Amino acid sequence: MAKELKNLTKRSENYSQWYNELVVKADLAEQSDVRGCMVIKPYGYAIWEKMQHILDGMFKETGVQNAYFPLLIPKSFLSKEAEHVEGFAKECAVVTHYRLKTNETHDGVVVDPAAKLEEELIIRPTSETIIWNTYKNWIHSYRDLPVLCNQWCNVMRWEMRTRLFLRTAEFLWQEGHTAHATREEAEERAKMMLKVYADFAEKYMAVPVIQGVKSETERFAGALDTYTIEAMMQDGKALQSGTSHFLGQNFGKAFDVQFVNEQNELDYAWATSWGVSTRLMGALIMTHSDDNGLVLPPALAPIQVVLIPIYKTSEQLAEVKAKLDEIAGQLKALGISVKVDANEQKRPGFKFADYELKGVPVRLVMGARDLENGTIELMRRDTLEKETVPVEGIAAEVKRVLDDMQTAIFEKARKYRDEHIYECDDYEEFKRRIKDGGFFLCHWDGTAETEARIKEETQATIRCVPYAFEQTPGVDMVSGKPAVARVLIARAY
């Protein structure tokens, strides 16, 4: 086994360290020399591109169009929506000057004090303010509605403690911002986009998610309702993977976006916003991967099949490689992405370990004897099971294995998740068990006080009121007060 693989910390030893090492060793991303900002490396970016491509198509099917709005936001915009500024304006990158000049010793540059901006500009932490300031000019009549825009862009939040993909100062995301003539239509859109996220997570990422609505405390700054998808990582912690916000008329009013409705009356436009980010990469990595490295769902793997020749002589290499190229051609014809790795400077054992680390779903290995026998060795990454199969019909067999793996890793993750969801009615029991992770369904009295106490005492938070859960009234496990429903509580990333 190759050196770098041996060095990967086991999940059971230190899950957090396993994740940090895996991201770097699998060539997904690394820290840059700019505090809290990451470099997304080509292999990691190739996965993100696949995610983008699929999500973008799903958005467009619902009528959404892409656009682009400015990176910088005037400071005063942030103060226009009172709740929004409380939630967002504080930790952000502030542009104060627009020019540098050569220093006195002529060996460097300094900020030119003469080039101070009249009003500071903020690097967008999210774009509701600048976008609604723009919508003011686009929306005058109900005939101009709905406006359904999305942008793929970078955003910045000055996080103090950062982790690759999970929490970085700069990250990539998409943010959808829609404007509607009625409350009902806006609420429907917010829920629709959450469903798009849930479908994407489950069908393509093979990550099972729980859909629900956030408590008031956990809502997006400026939202009337925040819908969320919550995934469970292998340490039992929750990872919020996407959110969709019903913003009511808050931004319509803050930016004076009024329109004439069908009844010929002036009204404020209704808003939603919704986003997923490179954080999804963290969810993908942590849900499926193991102590040998990444496990990628075939639907998002940049290389779905790697083909490796085993040989003693260069004649053997040429013969085996010719056969592998032929098989690669058959796979490509089925739309499968392949790589034939005949690099002679690396031993097969090194390659095996490296592609396991990188999570390539299927490995095909052929030696001289296989060539004679018309066989090939097929290894699938999720189970690490190897079997020798006929070359005849191999493309169809690989396709079948890829499809099966996509389903299998989803089912595995769902089984794990379901085994770690508990109904709990006793706060002492909760406090003992929350340390081991898992999702707890507990009755909650609906007060921010109880919520704060749970967070204070256990570091766990209310993730959501889940949609798909038959609710019965009960008693809040902390306060003993009546509770209409159970909420999902967990420690979270």
Add this chain to the structure above:
Amino acid sequence: MAKELKNLTKRSENYSQWYNELVVKADLAEQSDVRGCMVIKPYGYAIWEKMQHILDGMFKETGVQNAYFPLLIPKSFLSKEAEHVEGFAKECAVVTHYRLKTNETHDGVVVDPAAKLEEELIIRPTSETIIWNTYKNWIHSYRDLPVLCNQWCNVMRWEMRTRLFLRTAEFLWQEGHTAHATREEAEERAKMMLKVYADFAEKYMAVPVIQGVKSETERFAGALDTYTIEAMMQDGKALQSGTSHFLGQNFGKAFDVQFVNEQNELDYAWATSWGVSTRLMGALIMTHSDDNGLVLPPALAPIQVVLIPIYKTSEQLAEVKAKLDEIAGQLKALGISVKVDANEQKRPGFKFADYELKGVPVRLVMGARDLENGTIELMRRDTLEKETVPVEGIAAEVKRVLDDMQTAIFEKARKYRDEHIYECDDYEEFKRRIKDGGFFLCHWDGTAETEARIKEETQATIRCVPYAFEQTPGVDMVSGKPAVARVLIARAY
């Protein structure tokens, strides 16, 4: 004709104003409330997305992979490459603080003076410095080379005078950054990427370009050679549409990117960088469009065919629309993007003008009599020619017209360009004629002094030494000194 169309300034009256109005009226982009930053509207962004998609595929075919590097660059990085800082560091957005706080009157936010950065950060004007600082850790041996990365991102240069797409403070672009083991390989890559740009401009944008190499004065800051493609706009001015730089070992040395070569010696990596931006949108608009609005090449048009019913009664509308939907289906089956516009709130005349303004390549119009006769009216946007053709075989006919239009607008632009390229050997004549635009091929003595004098006296600049031009030695038209070659001189955007 619809109101907004009548309002479009004619090119002959004021070309510059025509452009400014067209960008806004055709819903491509608009100024934001942030100085110099634009909003790219959905219709404009859809064109940019098509460009991105095609270019991205062309890059990948040459082995390039996408990645992502930080938005912010430490100020000190800019000083590491001496020429680079001279060219770039001065007019840029400077981040000095990372936090806001509520003001004393609790009705706004102010910059928190306690949150001052130790070292200021610059919003990337281009990413050579941060990327080569990263490559230092990626490149140790010739086996790690070449590194072929590209990123699609936003960049910022604090321009004082801005125009939509042509010159904005923030713009979108791609920047490729490659590292190589040898000088030859790097030079070859720089030229290869210029050829990719030229092919893209001519085949997809239908914009003829002249390929060449920049004079020393006009080179990218830090480059040994800058290759360029130059297009001619309808006012005879040049628009630099893409550049590719051979950077030598300048950045390798500045960021200490050393590797062990095949001879087991330490050497510095060789670099290229290359980029095109949303400026291409400006080139596309200005090359083909006319006094009725946009003319888009079919290869980049978001909607290639619009189908419009003419009707008196709602029965007629239903019948005609059913037929148009059927035709739309046939067109889609050929991979053609279509829109059936049966909106009853807008008159046909308004629709005609609007789709002309937006540059939809083909318009199909059907009325009740057409339906009876089995005919349909086809209008092509470039020539505005209308003809009534049989519905039978219409999909193939539309496909033929689209293909023909793609070629025709390229040939039209090339003919215009070629008719406005002049050899000129007399400076007085040059000074008279340059005012009317056009490209001038003139002998140049190779000195920065002559170049500066031409710019000073005529506002024209040396665009490039063109590749494909048979050179004969001569006499510099300004200085009278010997000159080895003619260069291309023009006023430029």
